Amino acid sequence: MAELQFREAIRAAIDEEMSQDENIFVMGEEVAEYDGAYKVTEGLLDKYGSKRMIDTPISELGFAGIGVGAAMNGLRPVVEFMTFNFAVLAADQIINHASKAKYMTGGQVDIPIVFRGPNASAGQLSATHSVSYDSMYAHFPGLKVIYTSEPADAKGLLKSAIRDDNPVLFMESEQMYGLKGEVPDEDDFTIPIGKAKVKWEGSDVTVIAHGKMYHVATQAAKQLAKDGVEVEIIDPRTVKPLDMETIVKSIKKTNRCVIVDEAHPFGGFASEVGYLIQREAFDYMDAPVQRVTLPDTNAPFAKNLFDKWLPSAQQVIDAVNTVTYRK
Amino acid sequence: MAKKNKEAEEVTFTPSGTGIRNNGRIERSTELPSPTRKKHKSLGLSEDDLVDMFELMYLQRRFEERAMQMYQKGKFGGFLHLYMGQEAISTGTVYALNDDDDIITAYRDHGWGLVRGVSPKEGMAELYGKKTGCSKGKGGSMHFAKTENHFWGGYGIVGGHVPLGGGIAFANKYKQNDRVTACFLGDGAVDQGSLHETLNMSQNWGLPCIYAIENNGYAMGTAVHRHSVGELHERAKGYGMKSAVINGMDVFTVYEKMKEIAKDVRENSNPWLVEIRTYRYRGHSMSDPMKYRTKEELQEYEKLDPVERIKKYLLDEEIIGEDKVEEIENSVEDTVMEAIDFAEESDFPDEEALYEDMFVEDDYPFHT
Ligand SMILES: Cc1ncc(C[n+]2csc(CCOP(=O)(O)OP(=O)(O)O)c2C)c(N)n1
Numbered sequence: 260m261a262e263l264q265f266r267e268a269i270r271a272a273i274d275e276e277m278s279q280d281e282n283i284f285v286m287g288e289e290v291a292e293y294d295g296a297y298k299v300t301e302g303l304l305d306k307y308g309s310k311r312m313i314d315t316p317i318s319e320l321g322f323a324g325i326g327v328g329a330a331m332n333g334l335r336p337v338v339e340f341m342t343f344n345f346a347v348l349a350a351d352q353i354i355n356h357a358s359k360a361k362y363m364t365g366g367q368v369d370i371p372i373v374f375r376g377p378n379a380s381a382g383q384l385s386a387t388h389s390v391s392y393d394s395m396y397a398h399f400p401g402l403k404v405i406y407t408s409e410p411a412d413a414k415g416l417l418k419s420a421i422r423d424d425n426p427v428l429f430m431e432s433e434q435m436y437g438l439k440g441e442v443p444d445e446d447d448f449t450i451p452i453g454k455a456k457v458k459w460e461g462s463d464v465t466v467i468a469h470g471k472m473y474h475v476a477t478q479a480a481k482q483l484a485k486d487g488v489e490v491e492i493i494d495p496r497t498v499k500p501l502d503m504e505t506i507v508k509s510i511k512k513t514n515r516c517v518i519v520d521e522a523h524p525f526g527g528f529a530s531e532v533g534y535l536i537q538r539e540a541f542d543y544m545d546a547p548v549q550r551v552t553l554p555d556t557n558a559p560f561a562k563n564l565f566d567k568w569l570p571s572a573q574q575v576i577d578a579v580n581t582v583t584y585r586k
Numbered sequence: 587m588a589k590k591n592k593e594a595e596e597v598t599f600t601p602s603g604t605g606i607r608n609n610g611r612i613e614r615s616t617e618l619p620s621p622t623r624k625k626h627k628s629l630g631l632s633e634d635d636l637v638d639m640f641e642l643m644y645l646q647r648r649f650e651e652r653a654m655q656m657y658q659k660g661k662f663g664g665f666l667h668l669y670m671g672q673e674a675i676s677t678g679t680v681y682a683l684n685d686d687d688d689i690i691t692a693y694r695d696h697g698w699g700l701v702r703g704v705s706p707k708e709g710m711a712e713l714y715g716k717k718t719g720c721s722k723g724k725g726g727s728m729h730f731a732k733t734e735n736h737f738w739g740g741y742g743i744v745g746g747h748v749p750l751g752g753g754i755a756f757a758n759k760y761k762q763n764d765r766v767t768a769c770f771l772g773d774g775a776v777d778q779g780s781l782h783e784t785l786n787m788s789q790n791w792g793l794p795c796i797y798a799i800e801n802n803g804y805a806m807g808t809a810v811h812r813h814s815v816g817e818l819h820e821r822a823k824g825y826g827m828k829s830a831v832i833n834g835m836d837v838f839t840v841y842e843k844m845k846e847i848a849k850d851v852r853e854n855s856n857p858w859l860v861e862i863r864t865y866r867y868r869g870h871s872m873s874d875p876m877k878y879r880t881k882e883e884l885q886e887y888e889k890l891d892p893v894e895r896i897k898k899y900l901l902d903e904e905i906i907g908e909d910k911v912e913e914i915e916n917s918v919e920d921t922v923m924e925a926i927d928f929a930e931e932s933d934f935p936d937e938e939a940l941y942e943d944m945f946v947e948d949d950y951p952f953h954t
């Protein structure tokens with residue numbers, strides 16, 4: 260095992276895949292000569308040259324679409340968005356084209372493309388730079404959506420995403436890029452898309468949390484452990500397709516569930532998973548599912564408001580207390 | 587069809603290297619057109635105007651120098667995009683426009699706020715995220731606004747505010763109120779489709795709007811020629827739109843040209859695409875190693891400093907003396923320091939503010 264930063268794990272995945280397949284190229288704002296806005300692609304220009312490491316203008320709609328077209332025509336683009344907040348401008352290409360062209364042409368084209376970049380908030384960056392988009396893309400048929408929380412998952416899943424012949428959205432977090440974690444050194448380490456992982460075992464309550472929220476959940480779990488509450492944390496890692504089997508199995512054991520999600524409450528990951536739990540495991544529940552999400556407001560700039568806005572470990576603890584009837 | 591053997595050729599896409607390409611020569615990232623030769627009198631500016639302009643430019647500079655220090659001390663967070671080097675544009679423009687003409691810009695907006703009625707106190711408090719800020723601490727550095735003074739704000743999505751500028755102009759034409767809109771954008775925003783869609787409609791519909799590109803040589807770490815083909819102002823040709831390219835390091839030039847252009851827009855209700863060439867002295871934001879440009883290039887532009895330039899004019903023309911300059915600088919410094927005290931002493935927004943300003947109703951049933 261090697262200890263890698265999140266950004267290094269992502270870079271390693273891209274690097275390993277690029278070295279094996281000439282058709283893979285990286286495209287996005289500041290990815291090449293600047294070495295990446297968050298240094299994820301550092302050094303790759305030197306290694307692969309300007310044919311395969313392409314700096315784009317600030318033209319998200321255009322370069323995302325050029326990626327889709329190139330994928331239709333046999334290449335395997337890895338398109339970086341400086342953040343998924345800016346991918347909103349490219350939504351037409353992702354939602355109307357990448358996700359639908361195969362279906363509309365009766366299967367005549369494949370779109371092996373990865374759209375990747377940081378998702379959601381990264382401190383006080385105000386309303387337009389703080390939104391979590393995994394649930395939104397998961398709404399649309401034809402897209403796979405991954406939002407990982409740890410370097411090993413990031414590496415293994417990004418490699419799978421790049422090899423996948425479908426459009427995949429791969430989400431990261433600016434605030435996690437420096438986070439370190441053990442990453443297996445084994446040759447060609449991959450993790451299959453669509454598999455959740457039980458990251459903490461416990462018997463009292465199941466907490467489902469992905470991306471940056473996984474770390475909020477672990478903070479809460481550590482605190483709760485001191486009070487004798489054993490939390491089981493499931494990191495779905497892939498939002499879509501969603502591994503309900505692992506979730507249901509855990510709930511059959513704990514009979515209680517809290518979902519932590521960095522999206523707004525209406526129609527998000529938490530609402531979907533909450534629905535599926537009542538459909539699949541209603542008879543096993545000892546309490547209604549609780550969720551911790553962002554409030555139904557935009558991101559404020561002021562520090563005190565922002566801190567209140569972002570889901571906190573305390574909110575997770577409160578939700579656990581609710582489902583365990585402890586308070 | 588015959589196929590050429592391309593094996594041996596190296597394939598590349600984005601051009602590389604720093605600086606703009608000028609007939610094969612690599613010089614600066616932006617080539618400056620000549621400044622105006624007119625003196626203030628023939629431009630219709632009084633001596634008092636000049637002194638005020640200098641004070642306003644120096645205020646923008648000092649406000650940001652101090653803001654930068656406070657940021658580095660960790661007094662507030664978020665992004666901080668500094669306008670330093672570009673102050674002639676904001677200042678020349680507000681003097682050229684009427685006070686009820688409309689201005690909208692992107693996130694590099696501190697200077698624009700200060701010239702359009704955001705007080706140094708309100709501005710600094712906004713950076714600190716305090717309730718006394720111009721946007722109640724909700725927006726921060728990127729979202730200064732003062733709509734009562736027709737400053738519609740700074741916006742953080744590159745190119746996102748450009749159609750808004752067109753819409754403000756649309757409403758002015760609709761209401762026949764003779765107001766002109768000036769919509770400022772960066773060179774990087776030229777590459778967004780939103781600009782081109784808006785330019786087309788603006789020309790076709792005769793919208794009274796000046797789309798003004800502040801070409802400061804770079805979009806983040808990418809020199810203009812690396813992100814955009816051709817000359818930016820020439821984009822106007824495809825739309826049959828009037829255009830100009832202006833030296834943005836000289837406040838007189840900005841004033842002169844923007845005044846002529848605003849007059850034309852007001853009289854004929856037609857849009858303009860204007861490229862104002864300038865230079866950004868600091869990094870893109872606060873975490874920019876600036877490897878994409880040379881020290882020499884930066885130094886060349888520092889020699890053209892717009893604030894120093896007007897100061898020198900005031901002294902050379904003996905409009906004011908060194909002692910008066912010093913007095914102005916000291917009083918600006920005091921103003922800025924008072925603004926910092928004000929920001930530090932102000933309260934953060936109340937917790938309820940999280941749910942305020944979302945809808946016009948104050949009893950909207952938020953989803954939980
Ligand atoms: C749609 C979108 N894409 C990317 C960004 C990130 N970003 C912020 S500023 C910037 C560079 C813009 O350069 P320019 O328009 O020249 O303005 P300047 O910073 O030079 O004032 C980039 C890429 C963004 N805010 N919005």
Ligand SMILES: [Mg+2]
Nearest residue numbers: 772773804805
């Ligand atoms: Mg620029």
